Amino acid sequence: MSFSHIGQSIAQSPTLKLNETAALLRAKGEPVIHLGGGEPKSKPPLDALIAGAALLNSGEVRYTPADGIPALKKAIIRYTEEFYGHSVEPANVIASGGAKQAIMVALQAILNPQEEVLYPAPYWVSYPEMAKLCGGVGVPVLPEDGSFYPKIGDLEQKIGAHTRAVIINSPNNPSGAMYSAEFIADVVRLCEQRDLWLIMDDIYHRLIFDGRRPISAYQFAKKKGEDSKLVIVNGVSKQYAMTGFRIGWAVGPRKLIEIMTNIQSHQTSGPSAVCQHAALGALAGVQSSVESLRVTLENARNVLVARLQTFPGVKVCKPDGTFYCFADFRAYGASSAKLAHFLLEKVRVLVMPGIEFGLEGHLRISFCGTIKDVTEGVERMKWALDPQAPNELYLGDRKLIRDW
Ligand SMILES: Cc1ncc(COP(=O)(O)O)c(C=O)c1O
Numbered sequence: 001m002s003f004s005h006i007g008q009s010i011a012q013s014p015t016l017k018l019n020e021t022a023a024l025l026r027a028k029g030e031p032v033i034h035l036g037g038g039e040p041k042s043k044p045p046l047d048a049l050i051a052g053a054a055l056l057n058s059g060e061v062r063y064t065p066a067d068g069i070p071a072l073k074k075a076i077i078r079y080t081e082e083f084y085g086h087s088v089e090p091a092n093v094i095a096s097g098g099a100k101q102a103i104m105v106a107l108q109a110i111l112n113p114q115e116e117v118l119y120p121a122p123y124w125v126s127y128p129e130m131a132k133l134c135g136g137v138g139v140p141v142l143p144e145d146g147s148f149y150p151k152i153g154d155l156e157q158k159i160g161a162h163t164r165a166v167i168i169n170s171p172n173n174p175s176g177a178m179y180s181a182e183f184i185a186d187v188v189r190l191c192e193q194r195d196l197w198l199i200m201d202d203i204y205h206r207l208i209f210d211g212r213r214p215i216s217a218y219q220f221a222k223k224k225g226e227d228s229k230l231v232i233v234n235g236v237s238k239q240y241a242m243t244g245f246r247i248g249w250a251v252g253p254r255k256l257i258e259i260m261t262n263i264q265s266h267q268t269s270g271p272s273a274v275c276q277h278a279a280l281g282a283l284a285g286v287q288s289s290v291e292s293l294r295v296t297l298e299n300a301r302n303v304l305v306a307r308l309q310t311f312p313g314v315k316v317c318k319p320d321g322t323f324y325c326f327a328d329f330r331a332y333g334a335s336s337a338k339l340a341h342f343l344l345e346k347v348r349v350l351v352m353p354g355i356e357f358g359l360e361g362h363l364r365i366s367f368c369g370t371i372k373d374v375t376e377g378v379e380r381m382k383w384a385l386d387p388q389a390p391n392e393l394y395l396g397d398r399k400l401i402r403d404w
Contacts, residue, residue: 009132013125015356018340022350031395033377035365036350038173040241040323042293044278047285048242052278064273066265067257068095068249072276075283076249083205084216084232086224091254094261095279097271099203099235099248103167104130105267106231106250109259110165110197111136118158119167120150122174122326122357124201127167137162140358148177148317148326152186165197170215171204174357174364175326176319178208185220188230192222197229203248206239206290208321209298226253239290240282247271247279297323300367300374307378308365311385323368326354330361332385339363346404347380348395
């Protein structure tokens with residue numbers, strides 16, 4: 001059998017594998033605690049559910065324009081005005097099947113084979129694979145000072161003759177780091193000077209803590225019209241807990257949006273009509289669910305960080321936003337994949353290995369679950385890793401005895 005080089009170059013994600021193992025264990029009745037997830041557990045806003053259901057009830061569920069229904073594009077324009085202080089036209093907006101598709105289609109519109117896209121490390125697992133799917137090359141940029149906060153010089157050093165684009169995801173999955181306004185301003189300036197596309201993956205921009213405010217890259221742009229190479233990506237998945245609806249969007253210069261629309265029209269056509277109406281309901285409706293999710297996450301972050309700080313040898317950088325904490329577990333072994341498997345096998349706690357996100361020795365621990373899951377999960381991890389801990393631990397009514 002023969003398969004494409006690109007197809008074969010896309011590895012099965014060990015994250016998915018861990019998820020599958022955890023699901024199998026759960027199906028067998030094992031008390032697995034899932035601290036590996038990437039979705040809030042709250043319900044979507046009522047306005048979203050009602051709007052989606054209303055379209056379903058009408059029975060008029062048809063194809064939509066490839067770039068999304070006009071009403072949703074209008075809501076995205078209002079969102080861009082409110083959160084980015086930037087006015088755009090419908091021709092500057094495309095609605096896609098999640099922020100994921102928006103980024104993928106943007107890269108397909110931008111990259112030629114062998115061309116490079118840069119992104120700070122640690123990075124979201126999909127960026128390198130998306131670059132590969134375009135025949136391009138993903139180039140991670142590790143901050144030289146060992147922090148989660150890159151300096152402009154780190155990025156500058158990696159720009160070469162083949163560089164076409166930069167992706168900035170702030171706050172960042174997996175580190176939770178929100179980059180400073182100065183850094184974003186520097187990146188905007190650098191990309192304008194070097195004529196590079198800048199894709200801002202802002203999917204977590206409202207889920208930020210300690211009084212921080214979302215940052216708009218537009219405020220630093222000198223080029224704001226059709227000569228701009230700034231692309232803003234966002235969506236309803238995280239902020240409105242609507243991961244299953246699969247609606248995201250991109251805002252950018254008309255020519256790029258036109259090419260993205262052409263690509264999307266042959267790839268998937270417009271996103272699901274029902275989901276677009278639900279997303280419109282979320283964007284146009286009561287916004288209180290976003291703040292309530294944000295506050296819940298901030299509390300969970302505080303609980304998680306306080307507990308992790310009691311682990312001897314573990315280094316924790318307090319997340320500024322998102323629902324992930326990327327802790328340095330090198331004191332417990334060099335291989336994060338081995339450590340994640342060990343924790344799942346021994347104490348049934350699922351966390352994600354840092355190697356997947358481009359930084360070995362770390363574990364990504366999600367705090368989007370319940371506080372009970374967070375506290376119990378971390379307690380189990382501590383027991384598994386602390387040689388001084390008592391020899392026995394109860395998981396519900398099941399007694400675990402240390403055999404390692
Ligand atoms: C950094 C980042 N960007 C984009 C996405 C994709 O979001 P969506 O569900 O809108 O496709 C995710 C989802 O995990 C993410 O973590």
